[in-house]
Amino acid sequence: MPKGVFNVPVPVNEPVKNYAPGSPEKAALKKALEEARSRQVEIPMYIGSEEVYTDNKVKVSPPHDHQHVLGYFHEGDASHVRQAIDAALAARKGWAALSWEHRASIFLKAADLIAGPYRAEINAATMLGQSKNAYQAEIDAACEMIDFLRFNVKFMTDIYQQQPESSPGVWNRMEYRPLEGFVFAITPFNFTAIAGNLPAAPAMMGNVVLWKPAFTQVYAAQVLMKVFKEAGVPDGVINMILVDGPAAGEVVFSHPDFTGIHFTGSTRVFQTIWKTIGENIGTYKTFPRIVGETGGKDFVLAHESADARAVATGLVRGAFEYQGQKCSAASRAYIPAAMWEEVKQYILADLAEIKMGGVEDFSNFVNAVIDEKSFDKITSYLDQVGKDSGKAEIIAGGGYDKSTGYFIEPTIILAKDPRYVTLCEEIFGPVLSIYVYEKESFEEILDVVNTTSLYALTGAIFAQDRYAIERATERLVDSAGNFYINDKPTGAVVGQQPFGGARASGTNDKAGSVLNLLRWVSPRALKETLVSPKDYKYPFLQEP
Known part of the structure; x- marks a missing residue:
């Protein structure tokens, strides 16, 4: 098939809409809020090609109006975690082999879907499900999520372009393989963009992912899954499981194909995860990548x-x-x-x-x-x-x-x-x-x-x-x-202030930068000798 050295679109931070009185974005968002409040939704798990519904339905309500019902999500159990692992591993070979430009295209499309037809819906879902005002939802669920997707595509190509020098008669190359196994993404309630980026970043690099969003963020998480599906993420590449954390962890962290954790949440939980991985280290095919952003004071x-x-x-x-x-x-x-x-x-x-x-x-x-x-x-x-x-x-x-x-x-x-x-x-x-x-x-x-x-x-x-x-x-x-x-300590912008801290705040792998994406690849160096030697003897062996 035809090949080329492709340049991706130059990423630019998504402009923040101001939702001023009389603006079209304010009218669209108001309408989306009214429509969301007027109906109840059923939120399934997404495992492989299936939308999985269970008998265990959990109510979703706005934190600012906890008597109102937005819908229900269907909570799963350990059997669904195993099902999701099987689906991910079945999808791994085809996804890892897909040309990188097609992976890029999928996530660039996802960014455009959020910027356009899904903008009001994902902002409204974030506002209602997480009690976040219009401006905070806009800079999070819309702009930051769009920025993660577009900038990560550019960072991905920057990684692939990092190639070694070659000496005369030798061609050296570096390929950046996805990790061997599946990645587990655990995401928090407070940022829809973090919830989307933690599974999307490893997937963009060719990995398959189990994604466990916080139960208090599921209402907007299901909009992200709709976007991923419409953008063309293949079945099994990102599997959204709605399972209690310890129940999911018991299955995931004892599986030999577990290859990495992408986490944002509490320091205590992350420490427990790290300890569990260490205790099970002999179980895994490879040393898992452990990437986490936790708390702050x-x-x-x-x-x-x-x-x-x-x-x-x-x-x-x-x-x-x-x-x-x-x-x-x-x-x-x-x-x-x-x-x-x-x-x-x-x-x-x-x-x-x-x-x-x-x-x-x-x-x-x-x-x-x-x-x-x-x-x-x-x-x-x-x-x-x-x-x-x-x-x-x-x-x-x-x-x-x-x-x-x-x-x-x-x-x-x-x-x-x-x-x-x-x-x-x-x-x-x-x-x-x-x-x-x-x-x-x-x-x-x-x-x-x-x-x-x-x-x-x-x-x-x-x-x-x-x-x-x-x-x-x-x-x-x-x-x-x-x-x-001379500024507040919040509001890091993708591509401008890569985000993360150390000490008890995490591994400082800097979401919104090339550093994070490097954690989701396993490089392989290739050396090709153009004309192979045919005599074992070196010149030093010759005496005068």
């Missing part, structure tokens, strides 16, 4: 030279967008005493304007947290502050109500101790803890920032003094995989 450090208004805006946006349910959310802040009152007044003024409620009202900046379990965990910290008189106090927010939806007010905690519990532990909600330090203690506070948390995902320095910026950048070199200067 992300910081904002302000220097006395910082702009107080910029600090306040960075904290309000960084801490309270999507109810603080981002791995990168600003969760702890350190403010110089001399500027604290000014920063506080700006924050309090902003919080007085912010509205909280359902996503259907586009004027609501804050919506609900994901479920009752999360609600109860977050509010337990707020209750504890009330008992810890003298150690910390709530200076804004603190209210909560789960009668209609899982609503928690944006909350500011002022801590007297830099090691107070809410400055140390990941809360994953709309809670920002602040410690006020004296300006002469800037060097000491750098040590506090660096040593307070087990995590090292994101962080930010606000300062106008360039010496202070350089000092913080150097001293906090191991404290954050994504470090921001």
Whole structure:
């Protein structure tokens, strides 16, 4: 068949639509929300060529309106995991052998489908299923997912173009094989783009995947599966299983063809997975790739030279967008005493304007947290502050109500101790803890920032003094995989700020970059000698 050296379309970050009053995108999204609320859907598992329905139906409701029923997903069991593994392995040979440009075409088509006919549907599903406002859904479910697909195609070709040098009479080549076996992708509730990218990235490199989305993200996950199917992902390449984590893990991590895990979730779960893989290492045909992004206790450090208004805006946006349910959310802040009152007044003024409620009202900046379990965990910290008189106090927010939806007010905690519990532990909600330090203690506070948390995902320095910026950048070199200067510690853009952290925050394999895709290939070096030697003797053997 004809061959060629193909150039893929140059990726450009998808423009973010603003959903202004009277805009066509706002009208389309409003309509999609109304249609989604007017019906109930049945969400199956996708295993090979089958849509699998079970007798175990689980209700799907908006977190901000938990009495409303959007539909049901069909929960599976261990037998469905085994079925999915068989389907994946049956699809592996054909998918691995498919020319790379056809894999590229499939995922480029998926990007265009999301950018066009599926944009309103996937945004509406994310808004309703995950209680995410229109702007947060747009930058996630639409734009970031599109960017992952388009940029990963470019990164894939960059990898394939990395070829060794050849010496006279020899042609050296490198081929980038998919891994031998199947990849297990476990995805979180908070980002639809992460849910789509974790199975899509290994699949793009020729791997077959079992995908287990979080139950609280299934409503949008099924839209992603529709897109993958329409784009032409063959049956068995991406299999979506809706199975409890331990039940799925028991099957997957004891299977000899398990070859890699692509994970985003809690540090504790990832540590358990790593330990299980280690205990079973003799079972596998090959050493599995372990790629994970976990938690964060992300910081904002302000220097006395910082702009107080910029600090306040960075904290309000960084801490309270999507109810603080981002791995990168600003969760702890350190403010110089001399500027604290000014920063506080700006924050309090902003919080007085912010509205909280359902996503259907586009004027609501804050919506609900994901479920009752999360609600109860977050509010337990707020209750504890009330008992810890003298150690910390709530200076804004603190209210909560789960009668209609899982609503928690944006909350500011002022801590007297830099090691107070809410400055140390990941809360994953709309809670920002602040410690006020004296300006002469800037060097000491750098040590506090660096040593307070087990995590090292994101962080930010606000300062106008360039010496202070350089000092913080150097001293906090191991404290954050994504470090921001005069900006909030959230909002990494694919192709611009590859995302990931180290320490207890994961393996730092940088989603949104070529580094992540390299984990899903097994290179093979080929040496071809053009004219083979026919005499074993080397010149050194000859005596004069």
